[in-house]
Amino acid sequence: MKRRNNPPRGRQTPPRSGGRSHVLATASRFAPVFSHSPDGVWWRGFVPCLLAAFVLRVGVGLAGDWMVRPDEIYKHLEPAHQLVFGYGQTVWEFSLGTVTWLLPALPALPMFLCTLLGLEHPDFYIPAVKIWNALLSLSIPAGMYLFGRRVMSEYAARLALLFGCFWHEFVIMSSHTFAEQYAAVMFFAALALLSPAASLARLSAAGCLLGLTMALRFHYLPLVGIVGLAMLAAYPPARWSAIFIGGTAMLVLWGAAEYMTWGRWWSSVRLYLDLFLVHNFYDFLFHEAQHPYYKHLSFMAGSSYGLYALAVAALFRWRRHWLLISMSVGVLLLHMWAANKEYTNVFVLLPLLWMLIASATGDFFRSRIRVGAMVATGMVAALASVASVAAGVPNPEKSYNAYTPFLMPHREGLFHSEEPLIISRDIARIPADEVSAVMWLPIPHYHDGGYYHTHHRVPMLFPSRNPDHGTLYRNRPTNTLASHVIAGKDEALPGFSLKRTYGRFAMFVNDTPEAVQVPDNFATDFGSGFDRLVLKMATDMKVDFLAPPRTFLFPDRAGKNR
Numbered sequence: 001m002k003r004r005n006n007p008p009r010g011r012q013t014p015p016r017s018g019g020r021s022h023v024l025a026t027a028s029r030f031a032p033v034f035s036h037s038p039d040g041v042w043w044r045g046f047v048p049c050l051l052a053a054f055v056l057r058v059g060v061g062l063a064g065d066w067m068v069r070p071d072e073i074y075k076h077l078e079p080a081h082q083l084v085f086g087y088g089q090t091v092w093e094f095s096l097g098t099v100t101w102l103l104p105a106l107p108a109l110p111m112f113l114c115t116l117l118g119l120e121h122p123d124f125y126i127p128a129v130k131i132w133n134a135l136l137s138l139s140i141p142a143g144m145y146l147f148g149r150r151v152m153s154e155y156a157a158r159l160a161l162l163f164g165c166f167w168h169e170f171v172i173m174s175s176h177t178f179a180e181q182y183a184a185v186m187f188f189a190a191l192a193l194l195s196p197a198a199s200l201a202r203l204s205a206a207g208c209l210l211g212l213t214m215a216l217r218f219h220y221l222p223l224v225g226i227v228g229l230a231m232l233a234a235y236p237p238a239r240w241s242a243i244f245i246g247g248t249a250m251l252v253l254w255g256a257a258e259y260m261t262w263g264r265w266w267s268s269v270r271l272y273l274d275l276f277l278v279h280n281f282y283d284f285l286f287h288e289a290q291h292p293y294y295k296h297l298s299f300m301a302g303s304s305y306g307l308y309a310l311a312v313a314a315l316f317r318w319r320r321h322w323l324l325i326s327m328s329v330g331v332l333l334l335h336m337w338a339a340n341k342e343y344t345n346v347f348v349l350l351p352l353l354w355m356l357i358a359s360a361t362g363d364f365f366r367s368r369i370r371v372g373a374m375v376a377t378g379m380v381a382a383l384a385s386v387a388s389v390a391a392g393v394p395n396p397e398k399s400y401n402a403y404t405p406f407l408m409p410h411r412e413g414l415f416h417s418e419e420p421l422i423i424s425r426d427i428a429r430i431p432a433d434e435v436s437a438v439m440w441l442p443i444p445h446y447h448d449g450g451y452y453h454t455h456h457r458v459p460m461l462f463p464s465r466n467p468d469h470g471t472l473y474r475n476r477p478t479n480t481l482a483s484h485v486i487a488g489k490d491e492a493l494p495g496f497s498l499k500r501t502y503g504r505f506a507m508f509v510n511d512t513p514e515a516v517q518v519p520d521n522f523a524t525d526f527g528s529g530f531d532r533l534v535l536k537m538a539t540d541m542k543v544d545f546l547a548p549p550r551t552f553l554f555p556d557r558a559g560k561n562r
Contacts, residue, residue, distance in 0.1 A: 032234075033151065033230050033231070033233060033234035033323060034150045034151060034195070034196045034234060035150075035151055035152075035320065042145075042146075043145070043154070043157075043158055043161075045158070045161075046142075046145060046161065049141070049161055049162065049165045050138050050141065050142060050165065052165065053138060053141060053164075053165035053166065053170075053171070054134060054135065054138055056165075056166070056171050057134035057137060057138075057171055057174040057175060058130070058131055058134050058175070060171055060172060060174075060175065061130040061131070061133070061134055061174065061175025061176075062127055062130060062131075062175075064417040065126075065417040065418060065421040065422065065425070065449075065453075066417055066418045066421065067176075067418065067421075067447065068173065068176050068178060068344060069178075069342075069344070070445060070446035070447060071178065072176055072177055072178050073177075073446065073449065073450055073452055073453075074089060074091045074446045074450060075091060075093055075094075075099060075103075075104075075179075076103060076104055076107060076177045076178060076179070077104070077107055077129070077177055077450070077452040078090075078091075078104075078450045078451060078452050079094055079099075079101070079103075079104035080104040080105070080106075080107040080108040080111060080129075080177075080452070081108075081111070081450070081451050081452045081455075082104075083101070083104060083105065083108040083111075083112075084108050084111045084112050084115060085115075085120075085451075085455075085457075087451060087457050087523060087524055088450060088451045088452065088524065089450045089451060089460070089524060089525075090524060091446075091528075091531055092530075092531040092534040092535055095531065095535060096271060096275075096534075096535065096538060096543075097261075097262040097267050097268055097271055098268050098271045098272045098275065099268055100215055100216070100254065100257065100258060100268045100269075101257060101258075101261045102212075102215050102216065102254060102257055103179055103182065103216055106136075106177075106182055107129045107132070107133070107177050109132065110125065110128040110129050110131070110132040111125045111128065111129060113128070114128050121428065121455065122425060122428045122452070122453055122454075122455050123425070123428070123429070126425075126452075126453070129177065130175040131175075133174060133175050133176065133177060133181070134174045134175050136182070136185045137170065137173075137174035137175075137181065137185060139185050139186075139188050139189040139192065140164055140170060140184060140185060140188045140351050141160075141161050141163075141164025141165045141170070141351075142161075142164075142188070142189075142192055143187075143188025143189060143190075143191040143192040143351075144157070144160040144161055144163070144164040144188065144351050144354065144355055144358075145157045145158065145160060145161035145164070146191070146192040146195075147188070147191035147192060147194060148160045148161075148355050148358065148359070150194070150195055150196070151323055151324070152320075152321075152355065152358070152359040152362070153359070153362060155362045156355075156358045156359040156361075156362030157358070159358035159361070159362050160351075160354055160355045160358035160359075163354040163357070163358060164351055164354060167350070167354065169304075169350060170350070170351070173344075173347070178344060178347075179216050179217050180217055180344050180345060180346070180347035180348065181347055182216050182217075183213050183216040183217035183220055183347075183348065184347050184348040184351065186209045186210075186212045186213045186216065187209070187210070187213045187220065187223065187224075187348060188351060189209050190205075190206040190207075190209035190210045190213065190227075191206075191227075193205055193206040193209070194206055194227075194231065196234070198239075200239065200242045201242075203235075203239060203240075203242035203243045203246070204242045204243070204245060204246035205246060206243055206246065207242065207243035207244060207245060207246025207247035207248075207249075207250070208246040208247065208249060208250045209246075209250075210224045210227065210228070210243070210246075210247050210250075211224075211246065211247040211248070211249070211250025211251045211254070212250050212254075214251070214254075215250065215251070215254040217348075218269050218272075219334060219335075219345070220331060220348060221334075222330030222331060222333070222334055223327050223330055223331050223348065224247075225330070226323075226326050226327050226330050227327065228243065228244075228247070230323055230326075231243055254266065270544075271543065271544075274543050274544055275538060275541075275543055279541045279543060297336075299343075300343065304343075304350070304353075307350065307353050307354070307357075308349075308353065310353075310357055311328070311353040311354075311356045311357055311360075313356075313357070313360040313361070314356035314357070314359060314360045316360070317359075317360065320359070321356055321359055321360070324352055324355055324356050324359070325356065327352055328349055328352045328353060328356070331346050331348060331349055331352075332346065332349065418447065419502045419503050419504070419505050420440075420443060420447045420448050420449060420486075420505070421447075421449045421453055422502055423448075423449075423486055423502055423505060423507060424448060424449030424450075424453030424454045425449070425453055425454075426500070426507070427453075427454045427456065427484065427507075428453060428454050428455045428456065430456075430484075432456060434483070434513070435456045435458055435483055435484060436458055436459075436482075436483040436513055436516045436518075437458050437459040437460070437461065437481060437482040437483055437484075437516050437518045437522075438454065438456070438458065438459075438460050438461070438482055438483070438484045438485075438486070439460075439461040439462075439463070439469075439473070439478070439481055439482035439484070439485045439486070440460070440461070440462050440464075440486045441463060441464065441485060441486060441487040441488070441491070442464070442486070442487055442488055442505065443462065443464065443465075443486070445465065445528075446528070448460075448462075448486075457523060458483075458523060459482075459518040459519070459520065459522035459523045460522065460523065461473070461481060461482060461518065461522060462528075465528045465529060465530075466525070466528060466529060467529050467532070468522075468525070469522070472518075477494075477495070478493060478494075478495065478496070479494070479495035479496065479510050479511070479512055479515055479516070480515050480516060480517055481516065481518055482510065482516060482518070483509070483510045483513040483516055484499075484507060484508065484509055484510065485507075485508045485510075486505060486506070486507055486508075487505070487506060487508060488504060488505065488506065489501045489502075489503075489504060489505060489506035491506070491508075493508050495510065495511050495512060496508035496509060496510055496511060497509050497511055
């Protein structure tokens, strides 16, 4: 009879070799990274769930135009429009160079594809960007499932997939463009590639995605660092080094992109830290927005419909959930330390918390619902879908913009657009030879849609937020400044005729468009007096920023906005 080589029973004693291998081996036995190692067969509901999620995301995204906050357009989509078409409004972050051009390069890809196909109009490239964002967003539920089945259980991973596909915040936010969304997309794409038997190529790709996560949102450095340390314990040095090499390559690419656009390696993060860490510029920006930590935690719990509070249940099995808990706590601690505590700044926490909830509740449901996995998860999917529809769009003033003074124009319902964005899209449909300049009278903040929505390369004037524009508006007849004026519907504008009303707003057309004479540089001039104030204060603080050369991207605009 052939003897079986069974391992000895009882507690295994880790090797006494000492050093790094001994420490990591002991840590891995105490709290293994990959506590589950399922086979390569995915749940058969995986692809159908992602397809349903994609259709739902595209449907909600194309049903209307509205902003999470103005940064969505002016820090991401306006620069993307500049990359593709060469013009657009410039906000202070891109004037100083505190934002990397890798961020607007992502939405610029579908816009550039539209230009190759001859579809150079907002009616084509705006839906294309939304569909592209919705497609990228699927990496979040996919990563929740693929990584979850390796660190939780198959059943909990299926629950996490359904939450990621159908939770209303993921659905609604998926078509919007902001750094936190893109960073979460890259992070969960990296998690999806990590497994006990991952090839060196997959590990290198995961490292690149983790590096890109930091480039897009370097505030997620604790998140990436914790994953890196966990993989250091999970893999031998030869395999972990593949992650390190991939991440290093992406960081070098990030630095090279900064050098080509701003003239200095990793310029954006260096300037950001100089502004907000060394010089504490947050005190100026948010000195009226300081609130006790417990109040902000309460705000986060309420805005997430109790999600932050519900995830605390995972602490009862902290050894099983240590990796997800560590990632969540790392992001939350840095968020609580910063003065700018907007809800969307830690968007990546939402899928992490849902994974914790799925793991904490997965065993409970499986032990009490004596039906097949398909029926049980189908019930959860139906409930999640109904909840997403019933919840609707949270009010950005109360949910997404914590303690920030931006005022959103009035809108109603889930699928209604903001009136200024509807107006901007209508301006884009006017023949180019009929538009020579556009003036926005009632818009105090960045809610007009910019050139990303209007697309006409003509001067745009904002008397309520730009000092130079206000001076012109007060000292010259309006009919010499703009061919089209957006004002209150009851506004009396001599020399203009009413073209169309939009709720409380209206578009007026100049009866004598040949009289319009506006300086050309107003087409890309700063749109806000606040931008100039920030630049002045940064100069007074002697912040070490270089005059952006901008010749690599826009040679005809070098120095025009300074």
